[in-house]
Amino acid sequence: KPNDVLHFCSVDLIEAPVKKAHYKAISYAHKHQMIVSFDPNLRFPLWPDKIKYRQTILEFIPLAHLIKISDDELFFITGIEDLQQSIQSLFQGHVKVVILTKGSIGATVYTKTSQFFVPSIKTHAVDTTGAGDAFIGAVIYQILSQKMHVDQIEKLIDEKVIHFAHQVSAHVVSRYGAIPSMPRLSDIETK
Template identity: 50%
Template sequence: MSRLYAIGEVLIDFIPLQKGCALKDVTAFERAPGGAPANVAAAVAKYGAPSSLLTKLGSDAFGDFLLEELQNAGVDTQHVLRTSEANTGLAFVSLKENGERDFSFYRNPSADLLLSETEIDGNLFEAGDILHFGSVDLVDSPMKQAHRKAIHAVKAAGGLVSFDPNVRLPLWSDAESCRRAILEFLPKAHLIKISDEELEFITGISDIETAISSLFRGDVQAVVYTRGSEGAELYTKNGRYTAPGFKVQAQDTTGAGDAFVGGFLFHLLKREAAPDRLTDILDNYHEEILHFANASGALTTTNKGAISALPDTAAIEALMKSQQLTS
């Protein structure tokens, strides 16, 4: 089977033991491995496809913890480098009663931002592999250049590029810098995943259909538009496909979007979705792919954390079957 390579941040989420209060009022936290690319890599590995992470961790105890957690999740960590020049990134989270969250990040810079383009092996990728990334590590840094090299290399090898902007404005000096970086990298991807909370901010267009249409430029072949518990819509150049969400008792929405992406990309890897086959695969198998991804995201919200909350395939299939029986 082809392999997922996720590039970008891996950090520790400090999850509050109390819900419904502001971050300044939280008195106790528990640590959980996180970072969107790492979450996606862990989901893909858990569902049964090979996955690797391209990043850098600090030579500190938090880095040791994350390396162990990634390995325990089945992620290949041979391309995870270590440095003493910066610490491993941290994120403190506060949870509302409905499981929605706010973040406070500690990385100025963090170790992941120091991964350089010279540390990306241009011969690493093969045809059919998928490179996935987000916008968090697209701030001006060595890591931004590492993204550019990795994207060029995977395309040269015949691989697929997936981009989830995953907007985190507190990490940017201003909102426009974040938006410009996302707009620069969007045309480089074959597949875009974007949420209902991000679409207008990124495109500057309030009408949903017009905004999504504007994303089809450069190499973009498909856009997945997620709407939280309401489900997701898939747009290709040939059609639009809708899949409803799953009703669950959400405890923590951290990592739900990443679990969705992991489930989606797992199915693409299983079908060896090279760029010249992506649209046909999505048009033919959209229902199965979207339902699996929706169930993956939904079940992740029923526990705290991201990687630690990922469901197994048996739980996903059971949830999908239960909806079929009640529909």
């Protein structure tokens, strides 16, 4: 239904029935005006052929409205070394928002016509496992809690949304383990 989010990563896009299932799910999401979110979340050991991996990711990018990508992933996927050109190359098909994460530095949100940067929250990091997943999960939580429609995400994914995502990520990296470190909402609201 509208205001719902379908999120996926490249881990599931290996040639198999799962890849075809993704096409069906994405088609369903578009038909029902859902927001489609894609985090390439590169996992090279699962893909022996890096060229095919890159091509597969490039197939799915235009199908998403929201892309969360790290700076390392960006340059591998686009093959473009210039940051602005690399980001702009992602704006094809349905893409409305690209969030470029830079670990402990922060994140920049790009639309076709604007951009803004939100610095990360300084914390003592002990384990970065799950930080990116926590970040995009927090963004999706904000999309759902604000009942954002696909046509609104360019305006409604703002500094507050990204700051919240940084709070969640800071909580995660300050603890050990990807799952045990995930916060409750009350852990974030009290900060």
